[in-house]
Amino acid sequence: MNLSQMRHLLAIHETGSYSRAAEQLHLTQPALSRSIQSLEDELGLPLIDRVGKRNEFTAFGEAIVERAKRIVFETEEIRRTAQLLKGGLSGGIRVGMGAGPSALFMAPLLNRLAHEHPAIHVEISQGGADLLLKQLHDKALDVLILDTRVANPIETLQVEQLPDAPAAFLCRAGHPLLALARVRIDDLSRYRVASSPLSAEIGRLLLERYGPKAHPEKLVTMRSDALQALLDTVSQSDIVYLGIRALAAQALADGKLQELPITPALNSAARYGLYTLTGRTQPPALDIIRLMVLEEAKRIFN
Structure with missing residues (x-):
């Protein structure tokens, strides 16, 4: 044998x-x-x-x-x-990111690695949760950053939770809905809503909070993983954005976008996590990636 x-x-x-x-x-x-x-x-x-x-x-x-x-x-x-x-910290690490984590963490992560750890070889892949999880199980990736409500926990995976990322309804400055003291779902449903693909849990939350008109299939008429492109479109039209507030931090600070006073309040957040394979020997660089992502998450969401 x-x-x-x-x-x-x-x-x-x-x-x-x-x-x-x-x-x-x-x-x-x-x-x-x-x-x-x-x-x-x-x-x-x-x-x-x-x-x-x-x-x-x-x-x-x-x-x-x-x-x-x-x-x-x-x-x-x-x-x-x-x-x-043998490779030590000069070895490589392969990171997979979903749409939200990619928009939030990729640029600061690459920037910090370039300045603080130039010897580390890093490869970052973007994609949907199913594809990235398959690549992790096939050992084509070392670590994933995904929405934990999209990727179901199983015994072969270890998940380290990141701080919650608050969500919001956002629109351009001067949008007609901003003239209302309180925006209800009936008001919102008169406009197109853009978002990344939503998890089943978020869909249930919208239904519970706002009723049948908030069903994602009815409410969301524009879906894309290209979140920055969605936000650019929202800033130049009457389309409303539903998603992670931190992605629009600069546009909000500049006054290009504003948060809608939706009633009742959304009170929802994306829950991202770091995924690794249970029992797998991890590259030394993973500790550096983990620390950087945790630091960036605290900086962005707090």
């Missing part, structure tokens, strides 16, 4: 096919079949039943797969630990 056989077994389990697994492993199909047969002979029990053209793992095979996953993972982590210790 060896590590290669464990990898071969996992490839068949993942792909469901000897031919696809052989292609993935850059082996011939007969060579892969011999490897599995040798493993079955050594263990004395079948791992895979060949039912027509289908391959079904036996109960014993499924149990071995779970153990093989841990063996392969720990082996990779031993190699990774050695590489990280």
Whole structure:
């Protein structure tokens, strides 16, 4: 029994096919079949039943797969630990960010790394939560910064909560709604509302607080992850922005945008978190990234 056989077994389990697994492993199909047969002979029990053209793992095979996953993972982590210790802080780190975190943290993070830790090699990827979580699980990324209400917690993930990021309804200076002492949902529904894609939890909050007219499918008519482009559009039109207030801090300070006095008050916030894989050896630079993000979050949201 060896590590290669464990990898071969996992490839068949993942792909469901000897031919696809052989292609993935850059082996011939007969060579892969011999490897599995040798493993079955050594263990004395079948791992895979060949039912027509289908391959079904036996109960014993499924149990071995779970153990093989841990063996392969720990082996990779031993190699990774050695590489990280050799590289020290001069090694690299790969960070994934959702739309909100990217708009909030990317520029200050890159600026501080360039000035305070120029030896660190950093790669930052942007994308949706599902894609970034897959890349984290595939070990293509080291850490994610995501809205914790979009990314459901599971046992393979460690999540470190960041300070809450208050949300608000914002509009351009001189918007007709600003003439009202109190803005109700009936008033707001006469205008287009722009936002990034909203989580199911935010959708429920809007419904509970403002009623059926606040259903995201009715209320929000413009959605984009390009948050700065949305804010630029809001500052030049009668569209209302629903999202993180801190993203518009400069425009609010300059008087280009103003917060709507919505009634009842929104009292909502995005909850961002730092996601890493449970049990994975982390690059030394992660502690620096974590500290910087926490410091920036406190500065931005407090």
